[in-house]
Every structure is written in C-alpha cells, then in structure tokens.
Amino acid sequence: MAGSATHHCSKKDARKKKVSPSLLVAMRCAAVLFAAALLCAGTEGSMEDLEQLQQRFDHETDGVRKAKALQKLGDAQFNKEREASNANDYLTVGLVMEKYRDNVRAAVEALKKTHPDAEKHSSGYKQLEIHVGKGIREIRDVIIAMPEQYRPPMQLVEQDLKDMDLELLRLLFPRRPGEQPRVQPGASTPKQPESTEKQP
Numbered sequence: 280m281a282g283s284a285t286h287h288c289s290k291k292d293a294r295k296k297k298v299s300p301s302l303l304v305a306m307r308c309a310a311v312l313f314a315a316a317l318l319c320a321g322t323e324g325s326m327e328d329l330e331q332l333q334q335r336f337d338h339e340t341d342g343v344r345k346a347k348a349l350q351k352l353g354d355a356q357f358n359k360e361r362e363a364s365n366a367n368d369y370l371t372v373g374l375v376m377e378k379y380r381d382n383v384r385a386a387v388e389a390l391k392k393t394h395p396d397a398e399k400h401s402s403g404y405k406q407l408e409i410h411v412g413k414g415i416r417e418i419r420d421v422i423i424a425m426p427e428q429y430r431p432p433m434q435l436v437e438q439d440l441k442d443m444d445l446e447l448l449r450l451l452f453p454r455r456p457g458e459q460p461r462v463q464p465g466a467s468t469p470k471q472p473e474s475t476e477k478q479p
Contacts, residue, residue, distance in 0.1 A: 329355045336382060342390035343403035349386045353379055353410050357417050364421060369429040376418055380436045383411055383443055397450035408447040415440050 332352040339345040356379045363371035390403050397404040418437045422430050 329359060333382075336385075340389070340393075342386070342393035345389045346386045346403035346407040349382055350406060350410050352382060353414060356382075357414075360417070360421065364424060369425050372421060372425065373429060373432055376421060376433060376436050379414060380439050383407070383414065383440065387443055387447065391450070397447075398453055401451055404447055404451050408444060408451065411440055411444045411447065415444060 329352075332348070332355050336345065336348045336352050339348055356375050360372050360375040360379075363369070363375065386407055390397070390407065394400045394403060415437065418433060418440065422433050422437065425433065
C-alpha cells in the first residue's frame with residue numbers, strides 16, 4: 280500500500296516538472312522579443328552618441344582638442360558607414376564618408392589656426408594624421424565593396440583625404456633631408472639685385 284502511494288506520488292511530481300510545449304514557445308518568443316528590444320535600444324543609443332559626438336566636435340574651438348575629438352567621432356562614423364554598407368545603403372555610406380572628410384578638414388584648419396607650428400607642438404597633428412590614415416584605408420574598402428555608379432564621389436573623398444594626410448605630414452616634418460623646396464606654380468625665381476653703379 281505504501282509502495283503504491285509512493286509510486287503514485289512520483290508520477291504526479293514528474294508531471295509537474297514537465298513544461299507544456301505552449302509554455303516553451305511563449306518563453307522562446309519572449310526571449311527573442313527581449314533580444315530585439317536590446318538590439319534596437321543599442322542602435323538608438325549609437326545614433327544618439329554619433330549626434331552628440333558631432334555636436335561636441337562642432338563646438339570645440341581648440342585645434343588639439345578638436346583633433347582628438349575626431350578620433351571618437353570618426354570611429355563612430357566608420358561604424359555607421361559599415362552598417363549602411365552591410366544594408367547596401369550606399370547613399371548613406373557616401374554621406375557619412377563625405378561628412379568625415381569635412382570633419383577632417385575642419386580639424387586641420389583649427390590646428391593650423393590655434394597651433395601653427397606642428398613641428399614644435401605636434402600634439403593633435405599626430406593623432407589626426409594617424410586617424411586620417413585609418414580613414415583612407417576605410418574608404419578604400421568602401422570603394423571596392425560598392426557598385427560602380429557610387430564610386431566616383433567616394434574616389435574624390437579618398438583623394439581629399441590623401442591630400443590632407445600629405446599636408447599633415449609636411450606640417451609635422453617640414454625639413455626632410457634630400458627634399459627640394461617646393462616652388463609654388465606661377466612663382467618666378469627671385470631677380471638678382473641690379474648694380475647701383477651706372478656703366479659709362
């Protein structure tokens with residue numbers, strides 16, 4: 280009698296431990312919805328971060344701090360560009376990379392204005408030059424991945440970045456051994472001073 284009662288109780292406990300299939304499906308759906316909500320919140324947060332970083336960059340007046348701010352802002356722009364590229368949204372890719380180029384130009388100008396001697400005060404210049412090199416590699420990858428019709432504007436952005444990178448290197452290292460001084464186009468060679476004595 281006691282044995283059969285124990286057997287009956289163990290069957291009852293086993294039934295309690297089994298989870299119904301409908302409950303499993305509901306739990307899985309809840310987990311998927313939770314994960315999707317987290318993903319959406321993360322994307323929204325990164326968009327907010329990009330906007331905040333851009334605003335901070337735009338309001339910064341010191342060249343060194345502006346150049347350093349570009350590091351975080353540029354990385355956030357690269358993340359946005361990669362997301363757009365993965366979604367085949369090449370218009371957004373173009374807009375993001377053009378904005379990055381404009382930001383680099385603003386940082387270079389701010390540095391030259393507030394700290395004109397890059398050779399003596401290289402802080403900001405070095406960080407900016409390194410990040411521009413990263414930007415050139417990023418845009419090369421973009422150009423390879425995108426369809427032909429989207430490439431020409433991106434090739435212009437790439438060339439602008441290369442020009443600014445070269446300018447930063449020249450500002451950092453103005454006296455390079457073996458290099459001839461650059462003559463500006465249209466500039467004439469200086470004339471020899473004329474003799475003050477009149478010939479008879």
